[in-house]
Amino acid sequence: MSDKTWETKKPLEILQRSIDSEIIVRLKDGTEYVGNLIETDSYMNMIISDAKEMQNGQLVARFGEIFIRGNNILYIKPQNAVL
Numbered sequence: 096m097s098d099k100t101w102e103t104k105k106p107l108e109i110l111q112r113s114i115d116s117e118i119i120v121r122l123k124d125g126t127e128y129v130g131n132l133i134e135t136d137s138y139m140n141m142i143i144s145d146a147k148e149m150q151n152g153q154l155v156a157r158f159g160e161i162f163i164r165g166n167n168i169l170y171i172k173p174q175n176a177v178l
Contacts, residue, residue, distance in 0.1 A: 097115040110135050118143070121169045126150060128161065132173075139165030 113132050120128045120143070130146035146158040 096127050107135075107137060107139075109173060110139065110141075110171065117174040119172040119174070120163060121172075122163070123169050124167075128163065130158075130161070133160070136165075139168060140169070141165070 105132055110132075113136065117129065118132045119144060120141070122128075127149040128143060128146050129149060130143035133142040133144050134176065135141040141163050142160060143163065144160045148156040148160045
């Protein structure tokens with residue numbers, strides 16, 4: 096075993112540190128949203144501002160602010176979060 100100390104990473108804490116930064120959210124239906132994370136809760140529901148809806152890498156629509164329910168999320172990719 097190595098002498099490295101492993102730090103436990105908690106997904107909700109990473110998400111909280113991502114507030115006010117850009118994230119990518121992919122839904123179970125394949126739709127992706129890119130925007131600034133404004134707020135999130137313990138169910139990973141989130142509010143995203145300046146959201147862009149993407150399908151297969153192509154811009155579909157732009158929204159001022161959207162709400163995404165956590166149970167629809169496949170994955171979340173923080174862009175500039177401290178991991």
